Amino acid sequence: MRSPSISHPATYSRMQWTGWSTLMLLALGVAAYALWLLAASNPPDFAASLLARQPVGAFVHFACSPLALVAGALQINRAIRTRHLVLHRWLGRLYVLAVLLGGASGLSMALQAQGGPVSEWGFGLLAVLWLLSTGLGFVAMRRNQRTAHRDWMLRSYALTLAAITLRIYIPASMVAGLPFEEAYRVIAWLCWVPNLLVAEWVVRRLRRTASA
Ligand code: HEM
Known part of the structure; x- marks a missing residue:
């Protein structure tokens, strides 16, 4: 039996729209x-030094990663997804393409990241x-494994959101007066590990709700 707290897939409460709109504004x-x-x-x-050191990698990263950030925000909106399935498929x-290019270029930039080995790792x-x-989410979709597809894509987008959390933590560390290099090493991990933990919590909660 459907739990009374679960709304129809195509409806979004005012609070959900507010949360999603905030996310979309940050992504944009x-x-x-x-x-x-x-x-x-x-x-x-x-940025100039990144572009000078790795012209192709930095160019591809700055051009493709933003597409993943904005497309992913549209993908996670249940109301949009259920009403416009064709759009969901194209987005x-x-x-996937944007992550492939943004991730490969991000990896090559990571090998020379500021802050030394801790940030590089x-x-x-x-x-x-x-x-x-993202690859596992794509494969699951091709195999029509919908739950696995949802779970992997939620994890993938939680990692994409590192682009936003990083740019919240850096100014926050500056306001707190922390030395840049040390703070940057911590932020290279802090920008994504908690995101992934939250995604894992959401995935487990969704699975529990579905089985109930
Ligand atoms: C989630 C996987 C990502 C990885 C592994 C990654 C990796 C990196 C690395 C290693 C750098 C250079 C940092 C340094 O040299 O210290 C960088 C810079 C940058 N990345 Fe990403 N990135 C990711 C996602 C994104 C996304 C989704 C965006 C979307 C806009 C983005 C936009 C940028 C920008 C604009 C810079 C230039 C640095 C700045 O001005 O803040 N990245 N990224």
Whole structure:
């Protein structure tokens, strides 16, 4: 029997819309920032040095990762997904392609990340898990394993959201007066490990609700 607390798949409460709209605004903001780095005639030193050191990798990363961030936000909205299944399929393909390119370039950039080995491993593992979870979500979809597809894509998008959490923690660490290098090493892990734990909690909760 359906639990009374579960709303119809195509309906979203006001609170759900508010939460999702906030997420979408953050995704659009970070995506616009990344694209601006590519278009700016005088980008900030940090981005300019990335583009100078790894012109192809940084270009691909700044151009493709924002697509994953925004497409993923549209994908996780249940109301949009259930009403527009064809759109969901096309955005899904775009998401997978964007993660493939953004993740491969992110991995190559991770090997030279600021802060030394601790940040390199943090971002490197993030890139590998991003590619892996998205790949497994894609394979599950091709095999018509809907629950596995949902679970892996939730994990994948939780990792995509590292792009937002990173850009919240960096200014927060500056406001707190923490030394940049040390803070950056911690943030290279903090930007994604808690996201993944929350995704895991959501996945288990969804499975429990479904079996109830
Ligand atoms: C989730 C997997 C991701 C990984 C593994 C990853 C990896 C990296 C790495 C290693 C750097 C360079 C950091 C350094 O040299 O210290 C970087 C920079 C950057 N990444 Fe990603 N990234 C990911 C997702 C994203 C997403 C989804 C976006 C979407 C906009 C994004 C946008 C950027 C931008 C704009 C920079 C330039 C640095 C800055 O100005 O903040 N990344 N990324």
